[in-house]
Amino acid sequence: MILSLACLLGVFGLAACSGGDSDTDDEIATMKGDKITVGDFYDKAKTDQNSQQIVLDMIISQVFMEKYGDEVSDDEVNQQIKDTFGDEDTLEQQLEASQMSRGELEETYKQSLALQEGLKDHVDLTDEDLKEAWDSYHPQVEAQLIAVNSEDDANDVKEQVDEDDADFGEIAQENSIAPSKDDDGKVNFDSTTPAEEVPDEVKEEAWGMDDGEITDPIAVESEYGSGYYILKMNKNQDKGDDMDEYKDEIQDVATDNKINDQEFTTKVIGEELQDANVKIKDEAFSDILTQFTDAAEGNQEGSNSTADSATEESTEATEAEDSSNE
Template structure:
């Protein structure tokens, strides 16, 4: 069973693998050569690796939702979705199409991963030493405005205009290629050092700014050149003041560790009272829990 699958979440097309109830199996497809029933489809899909992985994911998601569903808010999912939209800008729809996903499926995948992170928070330990080490790279969540342009010359034109007293919001509407934010003065979703949807060069440049300051040199990214203005940059404070955020960042990092993730998933499934009713699928969770009994 693929360990990586648990980290990905249900990002692909979920296939219906429900066991057929007593009675006649429902027809899925009709053709001039005959019909295809749910039972036929299920029996075929459960023999494939993709079908097995999808069922594994469905089992895990059921258990995670039951145990941690109340801890994942819709606002968290929507915030991450906004970050993706801001990151990809006008290419967001193309990105979804390339991944073979709808926006609803992306939101589902985001929620799955947030549920998994709650499990990591619950099933792994966080010592003071761990938190202090994480604090060395910690930056508090900042609020910024950004103007993204295609070339360096235009970025320098924007910076010159700012130095001459022009308003950042006005310049964003005039020059920014980010259609999702330009009419709101380029205002971005808040981000911290652990935010993965913001370019590392942008984060590095932003964290150097004080409130009201802007970058005096263009920041080169894959999307073009960016001019950043700091709106709100909180004080870093002490590690004890940010225990919750530090644990959250560590949990996100641990989700990339296959051994840690395997241990967490095993613990979650063992506590989920999972029973495989289809005898031919009894070993589908082998390596995580024993469902043969």
């Protein structure tokens, strides 16, 4: 991910050359009888699909940063970076490999968080949204987790933990590659825990387990990597029937569900672009906002249609009442 961010920043710089202090006639390369200028590059690059996406991302980022950037704290940015890269040594290695500065990385994360703040600002939860979140929610459990790279290692660990008087924590310390290995493999998680911390396959297995039960090796293939997991459930709990007991958690789940809904985010981004009065000046990028503005305008038309329908119903009711009085 960080390499991709560095590439984006590099392209941003090249694109800026077309309208900043640099001249579009500045030469990128020369050859016998010809040359390639910054202007040549821009004219060629701007029609590329990747360039179109980059400009769209820049517009959205700047719109949301202008309106919601002040709502994002430095602590939130640093916490996001820590959650992604872990220790400082790993982060520094990645920054060096990508030739990206800490400041550039922080700015990128701040833009992402500003977008999230903007989306949350538009969330208006219904009873149906809360009910859907409640149905999918499982409260926090206490467990121990061993993660290994291969099936052979997983089978070997499984044999060890099934032995009489086996100490799951010691086996986790000796074999696990998970960050929790230093704490006897102990993990606390609920249904909202990110998949990079506890894979979804592991969570789904956990909800039906009894206290003291140990799973067979669970194979996981995801964007975060492949591996095998063995879970020991220490304390499971049923959520019961009282949703109010988990009111804050359910609202968070319902909000996340909204933010992760593509139709919702497209409409919200479109509304914010319209509110910011974004105008495309280069014909090459004339269509990049269409999906968002169409979604926003469609929502407005739907609202107008509802209002018109209500007006018509009110008018019909009035006419009917007048007729009855006559």
